Amino acid sequence: MNEANWDLLRLFFAVANTGSVNAAARQLNMSQPTLSRRLKELERYVGAPLFFRVPSGVLLTQEGEDLKRAAASVVGSFSSFHQDWRLRVGPRTDVVKISATEGMTKHWLLPRVHRLYELHPHIRLHINSTIEQQDLTNSDLDFVIRMGHPGDNELIGRKITTVGFSIYASEAYLSRRGQPKSAGELKGHDVIGTSGDFSGFRGERVGRMPLLTIFLKAAEASRTLRLMPLGNHYFAAREGLGLAFLATPFAMAEGLVPVLPEESMAMDVWLLRRRESDLRKLTRQVGRFLEKEFAASKAWFASGETVGKQPTCKQ
Template identity: 60%
Template sequence: MAEANWDLFRLFFAVARSGSVNRAAHELGMSQPTLSRRLRELERHIGAPLFYRASSGVSLTQEGEKLRRSAGTMMVAFESLQHRLRSQVGQRASVVRISATEGLTKHWLLPRVKRLRELNSRVQLEIVSTLHQQNVATSDLDFVIRMGDPGEDELVGKKVANVSFGIFGSAEYLAKHPEPRTLAELNDHHIIGQTAEFPGFKNDGARQMKMFRSIFAAPEARSVIRVAPMANHFAAAAEGIGLAFLAVPFALAEGLVRVLPQESAKVNVWLLHRRESDLRKLSREVGRFLESEFSKSKVWFAGQT
């Protein structure tokens, strides 16, 4: 004979506790005929009656009482396990974990946290601010906001913005050094260089490629400092060390001054997630909020105040 479904024992204990098939069916959210049929299925498996049925309810037979005593401890342990699991799952389901670059976190994401909390006070955010691509599988992230290459194949999502990049310096630096009028004049300036080229730039044509060649060649001619990660380029420029190639909206928010405004480049911004995160209701709500906010921010990302 095949083993009885564990759910049959759960139904048995519900009836044993309530003393009534009707009351147990109501508590379980099922019909009385369905519950009676499932109980008969368990009795056939046991090979003995488990209840005496009467108009006032049910009482346990000798076999039913033995089943209640022998399996009762296991049932209590199972219910305790279910309670702990619901509690743990509930705690994780209220947390939404997001990875974003330092610039995106500081200038775009954090200013929107208050609004998100006003819309849904249940959400708890964990934000990982890093330039490096986070491993979604090991980090248990719900969302990755990534600039440039969308990266891992297990992620799904969409391009939500284009960030404009340009050349910036501090007012202090530009007061002491003539502002460049052409890309070629960058070679006459102190340049805040990077230890590796910027990934993921959108190739829009010859003009943008010319800018790339100039901005990446300039540090070779006269670089005063090379800094990683890129978030520190903003601080270096603010200190008046030299000119830096920066995201336009972030640099403007830092109070830096743009030079050669006719020269710019673009980087795609991706909002990515794992398919599994859609199973969490709160994650779906946060995802819709982020998409809406990105849509409203297109002008800002383009560097137009």
């Protein structure tokens, strides 16, 4: 049977098992005239009557009995397959997988998980926290929150905000070593990070990152601490181990102090996804949630001025 006739066979079994067209129609959530019309299609395909009417409903003709016996194993196998498939597919449908940097995860994403749980009680979140640029095309991730140029043409998404960057240190470090007054005074200070630590900012034009260039040149003439993953730079700066090039809102959330307050730069933040993920209803809903939350957080990402009182979007 072709695909259309397989559906007719499903309807036939519903009537055969209930012994009533009306009862089967209610079970199938369709009208009785529609079901009767579809059964006539099957009878024309078979070339023989499959039912005859009795006061209690319908009974199978000899051809109907033969069809029921012949197709019973096929229908049973399909029913088992359908149940097994639902068990396998169902759990993944409730899972949303997100990759974001350590700072983004700690200071922006995790504070919004409670709200996601309220909106979607059955959601199961898998969060991969890393500075490494995760590749959606070769993974089962639903979303990547990426700083810098997205790079992958296979992905869809858009720039959702910009995040400010500057050089930061702890108050204890600056009290001990002094506050640099200019870029030239950065040399000689302890520096957290080297050029290799920032390779994840791929795709960004050097001309757009003059402050990072200045910072890395200072690192070449200073005592440096190479520390990976990059999220640990926040903790090292908080421990007073040197100057660090950090995202403004996350650095301020850690209680760090801008070293050259007048110097900063901005980097684009992208929310990327696979087109196929849109087939899952929950993934579409989470995508809209993230977009609204990013829109409500634009000022915070730019300056970090509302740290501790992050704006959230009322859903």
